[in-house]
Amino acid sequence: MNPLIERLTAKGVVVTEYENRGEQAREEWKNCFVLIEERSQYRPYLWEYLVEEMDGCLVGKEADVALRHTAKWKCLLFFEHSNDVLELELSQAQTFVRKDLTVAAGDYADVYIVDPAYTWTYVIPHEADWGPYFLIKSTMKRG
Template identity: 35%
Template sequence: MKIRDAINEILDELPDEELQKLYWSIRIFHEHYAFNRTLQDKGVVISPLYEDREHIKACWDKAFAHHVPDEIKEAIHYDQYKWHLFSYEQADCLQAEEARAAFDQMVKGDLYVMYQHGPDVFLYEHAKDLVSTDFDAQQDIYVFDREFSWTYVHTHEAMCGPYFATSK
């Protein structure tokens, strides 16, 4: 039996309310697949970084939030969303279309990518053809160069971001 036939057999047995729940799970899976496929089609090689991930996250914090006192970080809920640094205007940045344009114009080689609510950090090799719209379906994603000289952030909030900032 083909896998699609087996799946269809299972789906045929489920009531509509269960199918509704399943739809959203499948949709999320499909969006993840489409995102990775887009990157692969552009020649990007994605590798998870297990050993250096905490160090890389700390370097991002040092590069973009070093000047913000801990009391301010607490007040803006930095631990929940690092991008609050930009939405609460605690760091200079470009926003919306200006941020997109700045990211699109950057010369990109290898990039780091992390998500706010995920433990992993990824290395995107051969990322020269990536553009801001590639990240539109992603939530709370931080894209930055290996030198930590700039970052592009796409949030889950339609009225916040995206943001583009350079380190100082």
């Protein structure tokens, strides 16, 4: 995790680390970004819910562009398998790219970013051929 924090702080991001909040963040993410009818279906990774025919979800470079254009002063970054949560203060940050947010493997490989109110999310899966994904809660609908 330290290399991730170092990369972010080098870009001017103020990082506050919280331990033991990952489960809460994942549950809130699921409540906000997984349709009710899908919640009973098991998926090994949360990001797989976005893959299942979700209209309104941007993928790849479109997702990267959407993240850059989203009004964001603070956001939360959490992971699929870690209980660590990072609060990112972005008001003085330089532009960062996807690789600045990723960790190669392990508990930190799947990255989830949300605004504090969970109105949008940006997800970087550990699978190189998938994502990233960007979804605004108000645009969620089934295709």
